[in-house]
Amino acid sequence: MLGFVANQSFAQVQDESTPGYDFSAPPDSTATDTSAIPAPAGPIDPLLKNYDRIVLVIDSATNLITYYGVVEQEESGSDSLYFRAKRWAAANLGKDIKIEVDKRNQKITYVGSIPAYAYLNKYSKRSIGTFEFKLSFLIKEGRYKYQITNLVHEGLKPADGGKGPRNYFEYYYSSTTKVRENDNILRNADKDILKLIESIKLALREPIIVDEDDW
Secondary structure (H helix, E strand, O other): OOEEOOOEOOOEOOOOOOOOOOOOOOOOOOOOOHHHOOOOOOOOOHHHOOOOOOOOOOOOOOEOOOEEEEEEOOOOOHHHHHHHHHHHHHHHOOOOOEEEEEOOOOEEEEEEEEEEEEEOOOOOEEEEEEEEEEEEEEEEOOEEEEEEEEEEEEOOOOOOOOOOOEEEHHHHHHOOOOHHHHHHHHHHHHHHHHHHHHHHHHHHOOOOOOOOOOO
């Protein structure tokens, strides 16, 4: 049986070793997004309604947006799970991944990225850069834990060839300006991160062995 703790999201303060948005600059409290203006009495203009932002759980201990889960897989040995996790990362996290391996505790940490998209409708999307993150696997006999954190959005590179803008997800989550725009980035990222998690679970499952006599 495959069991797992529901994926949750938290938010954390980054340390100096991780690149990203400069949180030292306070938000512009004088700027007002019309999407966040309280609705007046009488007929409500849709543009003036309170906007419901995506709700992410804040971990008071870490203050980073985090996706994690524990998957119970009693039929799987730790060595086979370790091998499958490494094989999945090589196939899904691109060429420029950084890897930290703790063989003694059977922990693997990757710093990788996936393409970032804005979904215009069910059938079309456009590129908005990449989503970078740190992904850790902690593996034991019959179970493993995955954790995705240190999430950063790197926007498209400008025409002059410079670097694209970089923002931590926590900035988007707490920003008081461009509320709808920032929230849409988080919602689109959430969709792709959950797909990524499902692909992890699928890749780490024990293969089904069909008995030749069972047909």
